Amino acid sequence: MIYTKILGTGSYVPSKTLTNEDLTSFVDTSDEWIVSRTGIKERHIVTDESTTDLAYFAALKAIDDAQIKKEDIDLLIVATVTPDNAFPGVSNLLQARLELNEIMTFDINAACSGFIYALNIADKMIKSGSYHTALVIGAETLTRLTDWRDRNTCVLFGDAAGAMIISKSTQDKIKDIICGSRGDTDDLLICKNTDIKDPSINAISQQDHIHMKGSEVFKFATRILPKTVNDLLDRNGITLEDLNYIVAHQANERIIDKAARDLSFSMDKMFLNISKYGNTSAASVPLAIDEAIKSNVLKKGDKFITVAFGGGLTWGGALIEL
Numbered sequence: 001m002i003y004t005k006i007l008g009t010g011s012y013v014p015s016k017t018l019t020n021e022d023l024t025s026f027v028d029t030s031d032e033w034i035v036s037r038t039g040i041k042e043r044h045i046v047t048d049e050s051t052t053d054l055a056y057f058a059a060l061k062a063i064d065d066a067q068i069k070k071e072d073i074d075l076l077i078v079a080t081v082t083p084d085n086a087f088p089g090v091s092n093l094l095q096a097r098l099e100l101n102e103i104m105t106f107d108i109n110a111a112c113s114g115f116i117y118a119l120n121i122a123d124k125m126i127k128s129g130s131y132h133t134a135l136v137i138g139a140e141t142l143t144r145l146t147d148w149r150d151r152n153t154c155v156l157f158g159d160a161a162g163a164m165i166i167s168k169s170t171q172d173k174i175k176d177i178i179c180g181s182r183g184d185t186d187d188l189l190i191c192k193n194t195d196i197k198d199p200s201i202n203a204i205s206q207q208d209h210i211h212m213k214g215s216e217v218f219k220f221a222t223r224i225l226p227k228t229v230n231d232l233l234d235r236n237g238i239t240l241e242d243l244n245y246i247v248a249h250q251a252n253e254r255i256i257d258k259a260a261r262d263l264s265f266s267m268d269k270m271f272l273n274i275s276k277y278g279n280t281s282a283a284s285v286p287l288a289i290d291e292a293i294k295s296n297v298l299k300k301g302d303k304f305i306t307v308a309f310g311g312g313l314t315w316g317g318a319l320i321e322l
């Protein structure tokens, strides 16, 4: 039987920060509103960095943490909704920049659930016996898609990248992963591609921005987070008492708080770093896991569930032992 485990993690955020106070200079909001409704105090935003830049620095840290050679990596998957280009993908650009072997690389898009989707794919590709060591990344520059005049959305997002090295193992550490999606959700959370239907018209393309029906997404998130956790517990014959932590997608502290109350799980064991970064989409989960490990909140032998939801709608969860 082939099993998988985490060998190392890394993360990176751009140096520029934007505080709630900074936002009040160009949008009608307040620190009090943002903190009380979301838990966010500040976010990091790119200036001239690309998604590939953020992914590159997170990947270097994960490779260093895993104490492997770059030649050991035989698979690279990047989850992102903000690639630098339509093509080539971020993963393809990273292969060259990291000087990896000419391995299989690809990007996936599952919005904020993207990292868990990518982890699921890498995990199963390794368990198939065809691959040995994967670099899995969630990297986003969501602030490039943010409408800075829309106070309903612009206060929520930040930029970041998180990376994880997973490999073949004799011990069963990445125990179970589930993912799901539902597309009939009436544009609850969407950012459209530019759509030029008549090529004879020399239309100037304009980038769309994020549109969100916040309260509907909130309802969905507070339903799907506990459900995904309970599904993972049931499938694996364990209970909440067996978990040291839950590392949820950092979209809104109130969503995490409601999920904890509905699960009857202590908020003290729900990892939180949203106050510093906001919602960093596919980067949120690996950034949180990396920070939890590096700050010794998660220790070797600990069992945790990581769980996310995102645009689409999409969702996913993983049961992992360190």
Ligand code: ACO
Pocket: 028, 029, 030, 033, 034, 037, 038, 111, 112, 113, 151, 152, 153, 155, 189, 212, 213, 214, 215, 216, 217, 218, 221, 251, 252, 279, 281, 309, 310, 311
């Ligand atoms: N500052 C001040 N007032 C604001 C702001 C703001 N930044 N934004 C909205 N308001 C106002 C609204 O206009 C509204 O005013 P009104 O009553 O006069 O119309 C009032 O505050 C309440 O607005 P609600 O939308 O009801 O506020 P709510 O408590 O639902 O919080 C929020 C909004 C934070 C967006 C919440 O709905 C939420 O977190 N939803 C989930 C969002 C999410 O997680 N999205 C990401 C998914 S992941 C991905 O894939 C990107």
